[in-house]
Amino acid sequence: xxxSEVREKIADIISDIALxxxxxxxxxxQPLRDQLDLDSMDFLDIVMELKKRHKIEVxxxxxxxxxxxxxxxxxxxxKFVQ
Amino acid sequence: MKHRIVITGVGxxxxxxxxxxxxxxxxxxxxxxxxxxxxxxxxxxxxxxCDFDEKKHQPRKMRKRGTRAGSIxxxxxxxALLDANIEFSMVDKDRVGVFVGITEHGNVETENEIHELYExxxxxxxxxxxxxxxxxxxxxxxxxxLNLGITGPVYTIGAACAAGNMxxxxxxxxxxxxxxxxxxxxxxxxxxxxxxxxxxxxxxGALGQHDDPSLSxxxxxxxxxxxxxxxxxxxxxxxRLEDAQKRGAKIYGxxxxxxxxxxxxxxxxxxxxxxTECMRKAMxxxxxxxxxxDIVNLHATGTKAGDIQEAKAVAEVFNSxxxxxxxxxxxxxxxxMGAAGSVxxxxxxxxxxxxxxxxxxxxxxxxxxxxxxxxxxxxxxxxKVEIILNNSFGMLGINSxxxxxxxxx
Numbered sequence: 001x002x003x004s005e006v007r008e009k010i011a012d013i014i015s016d017i018a019l020x021x022x023x024x025x026x027x028x029x030q031p032l033r034d035q036l037d038l039d040s041m042d043f044l045d046i047v048m049e050l051k052k053r054h055k056i057e058v059x060x061x062x063x064x065x066x067x068x069x070x071x072x073x074x075x076x077x078x079k080f081v082q
Numbered sequence: 083m084k085h086r087i088v089i090t091g092v093g094x095x096x097x098x099x100x101x102x103x104x105x106x107x108x109x110x111x112x113x114x115x116x117x118x119x120x121x122x123x124x125x126x127x128x129x130x131x132c133d134f135d136e137k138k139h140q141p142r143k144m145r146k147r148g149t150r151a152g153s154i155x156x157x158x159x160x161x162a163l164l165d166a167n168i169e170f171s172m173v174d175k176d177r178v179g180v181f182v183g184i185t186e187h188g189n190v191e192t193e194n195e196i197h198e199l200y201e202x203x204x205x206x207x208x209x210x211x212x213x214x215x216x217x218x219x220x221x222x223x224x225x226x227x228l229n230l231g232i233t234g235p236v237y238t239i240g241a242a243c244a245a246g247n248m249x250x251x252x253x254x255x256x257x258x259x260x261x262x263x264x265x266x267x268x269x270x271x272x273x274x275x276x277x278x279x280x281x282x283x284x285x286x287g288a289l290g291q292h293d294d295p296s297l298s299x300x301x302x303x304x305x306x307x308x309x310x311x312x313x314x315x316x317x318x319x320x321x322r323l324e325d326a327q328k329r330g331a332k333i334y335g336x337x338x339x340x341x342x343x344x345x346x347x348x349x350x351x352x353x354x355x356x357x358t359e360c361m362r363k364a365m366x367x368x369x370x371x372x373x374x375x376d377i378v379n380l381h382a383t384g385t386k387a388g389d390i391q392e393a394k395a396v397a398e399v400f401n402s403x404x405x406x407x408x409x410x411x412x413x414x415x416x417x418x419m420g421a422a423g424s425v426x427x428x429x430x431x432x433x434x435x436x437x438x439x440x441x442x443x444x445x446x447x448x449x450x451x452x453x454x455x456x457x458x459x460x461x462x463x464x465x466k467v468e469i470i471l472n473n474s475f476g477m478l479g480i481n482s483x484x485x486x487x488x489x490x491x
Contacts, residue, residue: 018143019141019143019146020141020142037143048208048210051208
């Protein structure tokens, strides 16, 4: 899967969780929490949606890998391929 | 001497309006708030649904995270503060209490998650981490705390269908104890989002149904049909009289009496003797006699046992009072469960201003076992109103009664 497609799938999930936020100005290199009103429950939602929609398991020790959009794509791209 | 406690704001959503004025107008115009909806596993049922704007006071993300009951509470709490003309940013949030009566909580969320569990082939790994915070019993009140930043005592009161009055009573008591300076108090219900409550009333032979949804429940009529389940909420801002007067607040009325007791006799069947005692003890606390009461609002759910037992209780206390009129609200809006007591009180509260007593709805053939003098059943009655007694009773035999008096400077 292309990196851009992976990014799109992650953005779809985040936009369904951060319902009141504008994602169009997101800086992919910066932490999501610095740019969006996301708390720990939201990150659990992201993990759950990855599991539900794409059958991707994210173990707890890997949660820091979801910090920014770039790190999400880097971490998740190989899992989307599988 | 105990503090005098007054109502200074009303935040309401019910099947006949999203504020007290619209609700009042629709009651006096004999409108029905009941319609058919489709619910899971049961199909078409009659129900009372609210159409308030969830986004008015709550971000979409928090609505998705929370519950319908929480959303109703948040709407009512914010509207009550606006109605009371309170500049909330200036209020010490530590001195605010929220007391929300509920019939039950968590059924809706659990049913939804069980439904999803089956869709997910019983994979409990996909069970929502939101389950616990959504289903804890204090959720409908706690969501208000989060929404408004209230750091005082915030909790629910579980009291079946007596709960709306009970929230009000808890608010009054906390103000009298000087634990808080401002209360948001009443009741809410999200029950229409669960099929279980409809199925259970159906199994009990008590679910109101009719091809014309407005005729699905006819409390006190011989063809009463049964209960229509409704959602709704009503929270009042309560203050000590001296505080309300100091800020020049509009005062809807003063809570002059209340009582709560229990039947200790049956899971579901009411007990007229205990209901009589509840009303009499509330009047004793208010230091008034029965003939001073202008309106008695019945609980009257539209079940034979409930209607007849309550009518017996009310007749015993009030049939000798020529100036006391009796009405009931559920023929208009169905049964708002944990919100019923507070919503139905709001339906009568403006009678202090317009001096009308709204009618019951859908009584064409009064059940001959109902013997109530001055039952208002064919249009509203013009009468100067000074005191309202509001009954709400619930399963497991809990009875609640509040008495509100018009405030005269």
